[in-house]
Amino acid sequence: MSLDLYQLRAFFNVAQTLNFSEAARKMCVTQSAVSHAVAKLERSAKGELFKRTGSRLSLSESGKILYRACETVFYALEKAEEGMSAAEGRSLGAIKLGATVEFGTTQLVKFLKGFMESDPGIQIDFRFDHELLRPLLKDELDIIIDCKNHNAEGLEKTPLFREEYVVIAVREFVKRRGIRSPGDLSRCRVLSIDKSAKWWGNFLNALPAGGRPEFSSVTEMTHIRAIINAALEGLGVGFVPRYCVEKELQDKRLVNVFPHLKLLEDNFYAYQKAGRAGLGRHRKLLDYLKKNIPRL
Amino acid sequence: MSLDLYQLRAFFNVAQTLNFSEAARKMCVTQSAVSHAVAKLERSAKGELFKRTGSRLSLSESGKILYRACETVFYALEKAEEGMSAAEGRSLGAIKLGATVEFGTTQLVKFLKGFMESDPGIQIDFRFDHELLRPLLKDELDIIIDCKNHNAEGLEKTPLFREEYVVIAVREFVKRRGIRSPGDLSRCRVLSIDKSAKWWGNFLNALPAGGRPEFSSVTEMTHIRAIINAALEGLGVGFVPRYCVEKELQDKRLVNVFPHLKLLEDNFYAYQKAGRAGLGRHRKLLDYLKKNIPRL
DNA sequence: GGCCGGTTATTAATATAATTCATAATGTTC
DNA sequence: GAACATTATGAATTATATTAATAACCGGCC
Numbered sequence: 001m002s003l004d005l006y007q008l009r010a011f012f013n014v015a016q017t018l019n020f021s022e023a024a025r026k027m028c029v030t031q032s033a034v035s036h037a038v039a040k041l042e043r044s045a046k047g048e049l050f051k052r053t054g055s056r057l058s059l060s061e062s063g064k065i066l067y068r069a070c071e072t073v074f075y076a077l078e079k080a081e082e083g084m085s086a087a088e089g090r091s092l093g094a095i096k097l098g099a100t101v102e103f104g105t106t107q108l109v110k111f112l113k114g115f116m117e118s119d120p121g122i123q124i125d126f127r128f129d130h131e132l133l134r135p136l137l138k139d140e141l142d143i144i145i146d147c148k149n150h151n152a153e154g155l156e157k158t159p160l161f162r163e164e165y166v167v168i169a170v171r172e173f174v175k176r177r178g179i180r181s182p183g184d185l186s187r188c189r190v191l192s193i194d195k196s197a198k199w200w201g202n203f204l205n206a207l208p209a210g211g212r213p214e215f216s217s218v219t220e221m222t223h224i225r226a227i228i229n230a231a232l233e234g235l236g237v238g239f240v241p242r243y244c245v246e247k248e249l250q251d252k253r254l255v256n257v258f259p260h261l262k263l264l265e266d267n268f269y270a271y272q273k274a275g276r277a278g279l280g281r282h283r284k285l286l287d288y289l290k291k292n293i294p295r296l
Numbered sequence: 297m298s299l300d301l302y303q304l305r306a307f308f309n310v311a312q313t314l315n316f317s318e319a320a321r322k323m324c325v326t327q328s329a330v331s332h333a334v335a336k337l338e339r340s341a342k343g344e345l346f347k348r349t350g351s352r353l354s355l356s357e358s359g360k361i362l363y364r365a366c367e368t369v370f371y372a373l374e375k376a377e378e379g380m381s382a383a384e385g386r387s388l389g390a391i392k393l394g395a396t397v398e399f400g401t402t403q404l405v406k407f408l409k410g411f412m413e414s415d416p417g418i419q420i421d422f423r424f425d426h427e428l429l430r431p432l433l434k435d436e437l438d439i440i441i442d443c444k445n446h447n448a449e450g451l452e453k454t455p456l457f458r459e460e461y462v463v464i465a466v467r468e469f470v471k472r473r474g475i476r477s478p479g480d481l482s483r484c485r486v487l488s489i490d491k492s493a494k495w496w497g498n499f500l501n502a503l504p505a506g507g508r509p510e511f512s513s514v515t516e517m518t519h520i521r522a523i524i525n526a527a528l529e530g531l532g533v534g535f536v537p538r539y540c541v542e543k544e545l546q547d548k549r550l551v552n553v554f555p556h557l558k559l560l561e562d563n564f565y566a567y568q569k570a571g572r573a574g575l576g577r578h579r580k581l582l583d584y585l586k587k588n589i590p591r592l
Numbered sequence: 593g594g595c596c597g598g599t600t601a602t603t604a605a606t607a608t609a610a611t612t613c614a615t616a617a618t619g620t621t622c
Numbered sequence: 623g624a625a626c627a628t629t630a631t632g633a634a635t636t637a638t639a640t641t642a643a644t645a646a647c648c649g650g651c652c
Contacts, residue, residue, distance in 0.1 A: 004301055005299055006298075006610085020628080020629060029610095029612090030612060032611075032613080032629090033611050033612075035631085036610075036630090036631090037610085040609095045380055047380060047384040054618095054619065054620090055620065055629085057629095060383075061383040062379075062380040062384060065376050068376070069372045069373055072369075073372050076368040076369050076372070077299055077365055081299075083358075084358040084362060087358045088342065090342070316599080317600080325639095325640070325641090326640070327599090328601085330600095331602085332639075332640075335602095348600085350649080351598085353600090
């Protein structure tokens with residue numbers, strides 16, 4: 001039984017996507033090539049690697065075993081490549097970094113400027129998106145920075161820093177509606193990422209169980225920047241990470257509606273696959289972030 | 297950089313043997329093929345894998361890194377193959393077992409009879425030789441059973457059982473030479489694997505520092521069986537593992553010259569490469585040996 | 593030095609294998 | 623059952639690996 005790395009790579013991609021065509025696209029070859037490769041691999045392994053029940057594709061028992069081996073193999077080789085690059089005094093490779101749109105575009109890029117200049121051996125590519133976990137699991141991203149709590153197995157989680165949320169509006173809006181306590185929010189327009197206002201959960205949880213307002217008017221806006229702009233226009237109150245509105249608060253265009261309210265803070269984490277946490281470039285990047293990020 | 301398993305295998309074999317021609321023989325291809333493969337690998341790795349100083353071949357820094365990765369990779373794949381075989385209900389593969397000539401040919405084969413019959417899914421091939429460690433490190437053997445103390449790194453050592461040594465001679469020889477105490481051996485012919493009688497070290501160490509005989513006549517015989525036969529012929533006294541002469545002692549053709557002397561016992565160990573200790577077939581074999589071997 | 597036995601590198605020809613294109617087969621959805 | 627999307631297959635093409643032959647190299651030796 002003589003395995004072949006190319007075939008294993010094809011198998012690995014198919015296993016991750018459960019889709020031959022997509023795997024082929026990822027590898028920049030035709031679907032036919034992937035099909036041939038996997039078929040040949042199944043012949044050398046003397047057994048089916050995928051269960052093809054109807055059109056549903058899933059890994060067979062053998063396939064699962066081989067998949068785990070592939071992780072080991074590819075990560076070992078990746079690490080070796082990095083080590084060899086370093087030994088030859090060449091670049092440490094690239095990192096595909098994922099982050100949420102708002103945080104990534106405004107903050108992360110700024111924070112990483114120093115790193116990218118001081119360590120040009122590491123090429124960083126950014127992808128800002130709301131969906132981060134799945135691409136990470138499919139190896140389309142190497143590291144993601146997210147304040148969500150992901151718990152997929154085989155994931156390594158590095159706490160980076162905390163973010164603080166604030167309730168914002170323009171001064172005039174607060175005055176006109178007579179907003180003094182959280183309960184008053186039930187009477188005015190509330191801006192939220194989602195219609196069900198789960199976005200405000202963190203705010204509501206910070207209030208005593210009895211005193212939580214029932215929002216009568218929730219306006220959905222799918223982007224944080226839109227919420228901020230709407231608040232600036234005096235359309236309603238928003239609930240956003242403080243770093244997003246630092247400037248607006250400073251020059252008084254927006255006010256922190258409840259400055260004395262102690263809100264729960266969200267943690268920002270970096271996630272990476274556990275097997276790749278040993279990569280030098282990953283360590284370097286995260287070390288930098290841990291050391292050089294100001295508290296938001 | 298797209299690595300290739302075949303090239304890695306070639307590199308790995310060259311690294312183990314430090315000899316392209318030998319690696320080629322091991323892989324059943326021409327030396328040219330190996331040379332091409334390694335050259336191509338060096339091109340994809342963008343660096344020399346071997347240092348070719350004069351005709352001396354050695355691993356470069358990059359080569360060392362890649363070598364370790366190869367160990368990880370090949371052992372991971374080997375384990376996956378075994379797992380997949382098991383999942384498909386097929387054989388667990390083969391073990392190349394090494395042991396010392398005397399012990400292996402007379403005892404080990406006997407002990408393993410039951411295992412080979414009860415577990416036909418595991419094919420065991422034997423190699424009896426005095427040199428065991430080097431073939432193990434080169435992956436020519438999978439497990440070796442040896443009473444020597446090997447300390448190479450990355451080796452896993454499993455204690456199996458103890459062997460007891462005895463001083464033997466024919467009764468008539470003992471009587472004629474008037475051998476009563478260890479000191480008397482200085483006067484008669486001593487049979488030893490080596491001319492310097494290091495072979496007898498274990499015996500001498502068991503005596504009080506003052507009372508150790510100085511052998512005046514050492515006859516070298518390179519095989520234990522030869523020593524036993526020589527002793528049977530009344531040529532001298534021998535020093536051999538008890539299991540080798542169990543029968544001769546029982547039917548009184550030989551006598552235990554110093555039955556009350558408490559000799560140090562040698563331990564028998566199984567050695568295998570640490571990375572492969574997780575292989576199911578290895579574990580099964582060693583478990584069997586640990587459970588089913590009588591004390592020698 | 594010059595020759596020998598051992599090695600590794602190189603070249604061009606050959607053999608082998610992988611990729612594609614085109615298309616068939618299969619399954620899903622409405 | 624037609625339209626769509628998927629995966630499998632076969633033959634032609636392309637790319638790659640292997641070989642045989644041979645050159646180049648090294649170290650030891652007379």
